[in-house]
Amino acid sequence: xxxxxxxxxxxxxxxxxxxxxxxxxxxxxxxRLYWHIRKIVINHDDTDDILQNVYVKVWNNxxxxxxxxxxxxxxxxxxxxxxxxxLQKQKRHSTSSINDTSNYLVENxxxxxxxxxxxxxxxxxxxxxxxxxKQRIVFNMxxxxxxxxxxxxxxxxxxxxxxxxxxxxxxxxxxxxxxEHQD
Amino acid sequence: MKTTNENIxxxxxxxxxxxxxxxxxxYFEGFEARLNxxxxxxxxxxxxxxxxxxxxxxxxxxxxxxxxxxxxTIQFPNQFKSSETIALAENEELNNSIGQGFMSNLSDDQILxxxxxxxxxxxxxxxxxxxxxxxxxxxxxxxxxxxN
Numbered sequence: 182x183x184x185x186x187x188x189x190x191x192x193x194x195x196x197x198x199x200x201x202x203x204x205x206x207x208x209x210x211x212x213r214l215y216w217h218i219r220k221i222v223i224n225h226d227d228t229d230d231i232l233q234n235v236y237v238k239v240w241n242n243x244x245x246x247x248x249x250x251x252x253x254x255x256x257x258x259x260x261x262x263x264x265x266x267x268l269q270k271q272k273r274h275s276t277s278s279i280n281d282t283s284n285y286l287v288e289n290x291x292x293x294x295x296x297x298x299x300x301x302x303x304x305x306x307x308x309x310x311x312x313x314x315k316q317r318i319v320f321n322m323x324x325x326x327x328x329x330x331x332x333x334x335x336x337x338x339x340x341x342x343x344x345x346x347x348x349x350x351x352x353x354x355x356x357x358x359x360x361e362h363q364d
Numbered sequence: 365m366k367t368t369n370e371n372i373x374x375x376x377x378x379x380x381x382x383x384x385x386x387x388x389x390x391y392f393e394g395f396e397a398r399l400n401x402x403x404x405x406x407x408x409x410x411x412x413x414x415x416x417x418x419x420x421x422x423x424x425x426x427x428x429x430x431x432x433x434x435x436x437t438i439q440f441p442n443q444f445k446s447s448e449t450i451a452l453a454e455n456e457e458l459n460n461s462i463g464q465g466f467m468s469n470l471s472d473d474q475i476l477x478x479x480x481x482x483x484x485x486x487x488x489x490x491x492x493x494x495x496x497x498x499x500x501x502x503x504x505x506x507x508x509x510x511x512n
Contacts, residue, residue, distance in 0.1 A: 225385075297386050325381060
């Protein structure tokens with residue numbers, strides 16, 4: 182669905198048109214946002230919770246949206262931050278001190294009833310989980326979502342050069358992991 | 365592993381680009397309704413919480429006023445004695461007519477003799493309790509306040 186962002190933002194800020202515009206916003210971006218979050222937190226229930234939080238935040242704060250970025254960038258930025266905050270909370274609740282987020286995510290992957298990947302796909306997810314969260318997000322957005330570095334840069338507020346380096350290292354680590362854990 | 369100017373292609377190519385994750389049936393179809401419910405609940409909670417916040421402020425202010433009143437009572441006890449008693453004690457004409465109470469007109473020996481007579485005791489065996497009880501029985505609040 183093609184949506185004119187400028188018009189949509191104006192309608193979101195209008196009192197009478199807000200509800201209808203919000204409906205359009207939800208329908209337009211819910212799937213992209215969902216999969217972006219899901220690849221970060223793995224678990225469906227967590228993803229659902231975070232996605233709702235994202236939209237609630239948008240509903241409460243769209244009046245303060247300064248329009249210095251596109252609506253899409255703003256939404257993805259909120260989704261990324263909410264996902265990272267969620268993982269931080271899990272780390273705080275964990276009793277182990279090393280690789281707290283990794284253990285939580287591996288457990289999510291093992292117990293996720295909505296994961297239907299084969300052995301190799303599961304190995305790839307395990308390799309991804311070993312990466313630092315931000316590096317994993319860069320890999321997801323570049324490899325799976327095939328986004329341009331310039332767009333990723335706006336969402337993550339990181340330079341293109343840093344993103345390229347991050348992606349390069351992520352690829353290297355994943356290759357090493359898969360070689361090491363070959364059957 | 366292929367390399368390009370734009371990015372480094374992952375050695376496995378597109379093999380792993382398939383999405384291995386699934387969603388529950390009709391998840392996206394029902395998402396908007398669930399989200400709207402959540403927003404409504406949040407707005408209701410917000411109104412409730414505002415009401416509680418204001419209520420707490422009012423209770424806090426009332427508690428502070430009560431505390432101030434209690435502290436003032438402790439510090440200035442005379443402010444809260446019976447107004448009639450205070451008025452009587454401050455009344456100079458009444459003071460003069462009663463002669464500042466009969467107790468002040470008696471000598472110590474007369475007081476002790478009075479106590480001994482009423483309690484049928486020898487004056488030299490009168491205790492502090494005997495004296496206190498005698499004064500309480502034979503003086504009014506007015507006389508005790510005015511002598512303070």
